[in-house]
Amino acid sequence: MATEPMIRTEADRDPGFSAWFTDLVGEEKLRECIHCGVCSGSCPLSSHMDFGPRKLMYLAREGFAGDVLGSNTIWLCTSCYACTVACPQQIPVTEVMYALKRKAIESGRAPRRHPVVVMARRFSRMVRKRGRLSEAYLIAGLAAQSGVHRYLGLAPVGIKSVRTGRFSLKREKIERHRELTALLDTVERHRAEVEAS
Amino acid sequence: MSTYSYYPGCSLKGTGKPYEESLLAVFEALQVEMAELGDWNCCGATAYMAVDELQAVALASRILALAENAGGDLIAPCNACWLVLTKTAGRLEGDADLRRVVCSGLASTCTVGNGDGPSPLGYEGKVAVRHPLDVLVNDIGLEAFAEKVTEPLEGLRVAPYYGCQIVRPLSPFDDQHNPVTMDRLLEAAGCDVIADYPFKTRCCGASQMMTMPNVGIDLVSMLLEDAAARGADVIAVACPLCQFNLEAYQGKVARRVHLEEKIPILYFTQLLGLALGIPAKALGLHRSFIKVEPVLARRSVHE
Numbered sequence: 001m002a003t004e005p006m007i008r009t010e011a012d013r014d015p016g017f018s019a020w021f022t023d024l025v026g027e028e029k030l031r032e033c034i035h036c037g038v039c040s041g042s043c044p045l046s047s048h049m050d051f052g053p054r055k056l057m058y059l060a061r062e063g064f065a066g067d068v069l070g071s072n073t074i075w076l077c078t079s080c081y082a083c084t085v086a087c088p089q090q091i092p093v094t095e096v097m098y099a100l101k102r103k104a105i106e107s108g109r110a111p112r113r114h115p116v117v118v119m120a121r122r123f124s125r126m127v128r129k130r131g132r133l134s135e136a137y138l139i140a141g142l143a144a145q146s147g148v149h150r151y152l153g154l155a156p157v158g159i160k161s162v163r164t165g166r167f168s169l170k171r172e173k174i175e176r177h178r179e180l181t182a183l184l185d186t187v188e189r190h191r192a193e194v195e196a197s
Numbered sequence: 198m199s200t201y202s203y204y205p206g207c208s209l210k211g212t213g214k215p216y217e218e219s220l221l222a223v224f225e226a227l228q229v230e231m232a233e234l235g236d237w238n239c240c241g242a243t244a245y246m247a248v249d250e251l252q253a254v255a256l257a258s259r260i261l262a263l264a265e266n267a268g269g270d271l272i273a274p275c276n277a278c279w280l281v282l283t284k285t286a287g288r289l290e291g292d293a294d295l296r297r298v299v300c301s302g303l304a305s306t307c308t309v310g311n312g313d314g315p316s317p318l319g320y321e322g323k324v325a326v327r328h329p330l331d332v333l334v335n336d337i338g339l340e341a342f343a344e345k346v347t348e349p350l351e352g353l354r355v356a357p358y359y360g361c362q363i364v365r366p367l368s369p370f371d372d373q374h375n376p377v378t379m380d381r382l383l384e385a386a387g388c389d390v391i392a393d394y395p396f397k398t399r400c401c402g403a404s405q406m407m408t409m410p411n412v413g414i415d416l417v418s419m420l421l422e423d424a425a426a427r428g429a430d431v432i433a434v435a436c437p438l439c440q441f442n443l444e445a446y447q448g449k450v451a452r453r454v455h456l457e458e459k460i461p462i463l464y465f466t467q468l469l470g471l472a473l474g475i476p477a478k479a480l481g482l483h484r485s486f487i488k489v490e491p492v493l494a495r496r497s498v499h500e
Contacts, residue, residue: 044399044400044416045400045405045412045416048409048412048415076405076409076412078243078361078400078402078403078404078405079243079246079361079362079403080361080362080365080399080400080403081361081362081365081366082361082365082399082400084365084366085365085366085373092366094366098246098247098250099250101247101248102247102248102249102250105247105248115407115408115409116404116405116408116409118408119244119404119407119408120244120245120247120248121248123242123244123245124241124244124245124248124249124252127238127239127241127245127256128252131238131239132207132238132239133207133239133242134207134211135207135208135211135212136211139407142407142408146408150410153410154407154410157445157446160445160486161212161445164483164484164485164486165214165484166211166212166213166214166215166484167211167212168210168211172207172210174236174237174238175236176236176307176308179306179307179308180238180256180259180307182306182307183255183256183259183302183303183306183307184252184255184256186302186305186306187251187252187254187255187298187299187302188249188251188252190251190298190302191251
């Protein structure tokens with residue numbers, strides 16, 4: 001975790017981001033955060049994060065969009081919900097993390113080659129098109145895009161998985177994959193219409 | 198109509214194959230009928246939700262609609278699938294606007310059935326999503342299970358590991374902080390359960406093992422080191438991602454923390470199956486990277 005003091009000025013703030021953030025899970029709900037830090041204390045990943053969820057909530061509320069959306073904090077969240085069930089203010093921290101991940105991707109601020117971002121994108125593309133995930137192809141794609149060197153160490157595990165019949169090399173696809181893609185397109189169109197009106 | 202419909206999810210057809218094999222074998226031995234859902238799709242796990250919320254909900258709702266059409270409660274053995282489906286059902290129930298959008302999308306694009314020509318896929322919100330732990334304890338019952346145990350796993354010291362998503366944020370069938378359904382089932386199977394294993398519900402790192410391996414190794418090291426210190430012969434799990442993370446990287450873990458020897462990581466259904474006298478192969482034990490047979494032999498339980 002970073003221990004250097006962060007110096008920020010008024011110019012770094014984005015009031016629009018702050019307004020969007022505080023209304024994320026109900027009007028002004030995120031202003032109820034009392035910064036007790038139980039989220040960071042309960043988070044099993046916080047020691048690996050640029051800063052923990054408490055500081056993330058604080059920076060986001062004050063409108064420091066760049067720090068929040070460019071941090072590794074949101075991408076290290078595994079959705080274990082430890083923070084969510086511990087929060088004394090009943091803030092669904094994990095859902096907030098999901099919303100920040102989506103915002104980071106939409107706004108183009110998510111680090112493009114960060115393996116978690118690559119994984120989320122490839123996963124959703126594969127499922128959208130084929131209806132199912134093929135684990136072997138997801139990992140191969142992940143290695144190709146975010147750096148093969150990172151995955152060489154996993155080769156023995158891959159070989160063992162193939163040997164024990166646990167790593168299927170079949171490319172999965174559901175029968176009615178076109179219907180599924182059409183469903184996803186339809187809800188997407190609906191959202192675009194709502195946003196436009 | 199069978200009593201339950203079954204949603205395997207992607208992992209149970211791949212890395213989690215032994216979970217599927219052992220679950221089906223145990224249910225068959227207990228004479229519980231369960232039919233795999235036809236043409237099911239991926240639940241989206243945690244990755245889809247990070248990219249697109251509305252699409253993620255629509256994706257999971259197709260599964261719920263297929264299950265409703267098939268009839269019976271829907272069994273989802275993977276923790277991540279179980280939570281996605283349970284959460285989606287809850288959201289559709291609580292949000293009429295969302296339900297309208299998703300249901301009209303389903304009816305206009307998706308179909309079900311072949312016989313008399315496919316018909317539009319409807320969803321009324323009547324399907325209950327269940328985890329096998331819930332079904333085994335609350336529908337089948339501990340006593341009914343214990344009656345069928347022929348090969349109790351006496352002397353086998355087991356750390357029960359539940360993972361995150363079946364107890365958080367929702368915990369409809371077990372205690373959130375100290376879940377016990379798996380403990381009770383393993384006790385009924387004759388195991389010596391480490392009831393005070395403190396990391397029962399601590400995160401295994403999930404997909405971070407693939408994306409940020411150093412982070413993943415850190416998390417599983419803690420889980421394995423503590424189980425080893427408490428004398429665990431085996432760790433029992435209920436999720437394919439937990440199983441893989443705990444089993445596959447123990448060589449690397451042993452370079453960070455003290456592990457006397459590698460610990461086999463078994464699905465709880467594999468242990469229940471052994472106690473029911475089901476042959477090891479039918480339970481997918483031959484697919485383990487870390488073999489359980491030496492541990493069983495040492496504890497003088499059956500081969």
